[in-house]
Amino acid sequence: MAEEGLMLNLAVNPPVSGTGRTKVQKQFRASAKWVKSKKAAKRKLQAGSDEGAPAKRGPAQARTPPGAPKQPQPRRAPLSPVKGRGGADSKRSPQDVPEGGGQGDRPLVRTSSLFRNNPDIPAVSRPDVAQLREKVFTSDSFTDLELHPHLVSTLNNVLNVSCVRSVQKQTIPLLLTGRDVVVRSQTGSGKTLAYGIPLVQSLQAVHPKIKRSDGPLAVLVVPTRELAQQSFQIIQKLLKPFTWIVPGVLMGGEKRKSEKARLRKGINILISTPGRLVDHIKNTESIAFTAVRWLILDEADRTLDLGFEKDLTVILNALNAAGAQRQNVLLSATLTEGEPGVSRLAGICLKEPVTVHASEGAAQSEEARELTSDPSSTGLSESFTVPEKLQQHMAIVPSKLRLVCLAAFILGKCKGEGAQKMIVFLSSCEAVEFLQSLFSKVLCGSAGSQGTGAERPLMDFMRLHGNMEQEERTEVFQKFSQSKTGILLCTDVAARGLDLPRVTWIVQYTPPASPAEYVHRVGRTARIGARGNSLLFLTPSETAYLAVLANHNISMSEMKMEDILANLMLDDRFAGRGKWDKKKGIDIFIPRPVDRRALVLDQAWENRAQASAKTEWASGSALQSFLRAYTTYPAGLKHVFHIRTLHLGHTAKSFGLRDAPRGLGSGLGAGPRDRTRKPPRRDPSEITPQKLSGKERMANLLRSEYSSGMDTVDPKKKTKIHKKAGKLRLQNQPA
């Protein structure tokens, strides 16, 4: 790529006719007081008249007669990115530029360094990894399992399932014998019914019949509100013929008072998020666990994770104090023996557990394994299984180009391949808010678009994260779940357990904090034998993550950045207009049309970010929360994701900011090219509420994402916007 092509002059000003140029020059030559005329030209330029428009630096201008007063040079784009804010057009609204590149608008000359000074993209070869496979289907019928006939007909007619899945075939008989079971099988393989069917079968058989006033006989703990709702709906369906058994859900965001009332009336199968259950254990007198016979921890490794471990201890203590004999079930696609929480819990609360591990080639093969020697040993390997029909991809993209690449990818899929149902994972609530607003405005051209309806692809950007009001969260979850198309931008709140039908693509714009989370995120597609695709974005300095994933038997093919960017050619709204060389038929500054389109989009981000104080704050806040989340990668991944390897300026660009806001970088460490500098004086903890370790910061982040919703402080009030002298200040605000 020619360097001049990289030095963009995004000339979207209308072409100046020959006569116009001559007129301008004559005007200047005729004037003895050229300074005056310079001012006049400037005024005209600002007024946007053709006459006063900046002429191209043509030969006529270069040939200034000797002795003549120096002619005013037309306004020209500087060759380096404009530092700071407040250019002539910096406050233009986002719709002024992107669609159609702003042709016909007042003159606009911009520069961009999008393609300059990026790190080289390393060549990576696909690791030679034997992907584990898991048998999902069987031809067995539910009638073979000696279930209540009404339960079988409910499965067939209400849930529309007739054949038993492999994990169900192994788990249901074990649970019906009263054993404690640890279940690990791949995402979307049917684990919910694997515990739901034996639970309902055993409770409907209790004599005398269960009454509401008996209180909870089963407690099901799941990590997120959406999963709690989903599990509740499935249990509710299974209970259709057994109306005397009452299920109930407790989760953050609901009214505590009404939950208390429901608890008082009686709930027999209690489904809850850990935080909310703990709140009720502490504050609701009517909650009693004396009758509990089942404890089910779905997504057990997450429930045992940092943010929830204390909550789970409170729950276990409350259940143990009640003293009832209990059957315990742990389930997840990524339970491993290496997970400290899992083996601790297995040691404390499981009695002679049996492990169901469905991976072919895994140590336990397909058969359930009885664990007699060491009760804390679950025999679960570190190798993960992903669905067979999942096509996994990764793209190595330098920080500066990430945002434009994500947009190009989405445009390519939605415009080039038709309707898509896509989930994009991001690392913070603020980033979700920022991208949803930016993409809805710029890519959908929802306001002031110059594109025709036909040009606009069908794209509906939705958002889901832990800082949203519960009502809206539920609405979005249901809308996305039922829709055939749409793009859900979300945090890891949607990574686990959610059964969202027909998802075609999973995009991990920010890499997950562990290989296990990778498995759960990609597991939102290719469920129960369907096809699906995933794309993981990495920067050149993060490619070591591929080896980490390979250690867990995960490998993927590369999608080249150029191929992703090429998708921009599908959308003429971002064609822009450069400085055209008629003879050569090329743009003299940006020979490659795709680069010009990337730059038009990049410009649109910047304009959007600078459109108002609110959008500027939103971009800065998204950047800040991204950086904060970056510091929370666990110690074992610091060689891949370390805040010091991030180039702040480049990262800022991926949030539509021309420069990193002041005060942001000093505490975060220098970029790779700044290593020669002295270490920063300020402590990294300056960007966090207190001096916290990475582990604690991660716990905070998780807690905020999965909060019980019973916090006394209004989450909106937690976010204070301090704007002083136009500078962004760091906030003590949870991600």
Ligand SMILES: Nc1ncnc2c1ncn2[C@@H]1O[C@H](COP(=O)(O)OP(=O)(O)OP(=O)(O)O)[C@@H](O)[C@H]1O
């Ligand atoms: N026997 C069955 N026959 C047909 N479909 C089934 C059967 N069992 C479950 N399913 C369907 O498979 C899908 C995935 O099931 P489920 O959500 O329980 O998976 P999971 O293993 O819990 O996944 P994750 O690990 O992501 O939580 C659901 O839509 C469910 O209705």
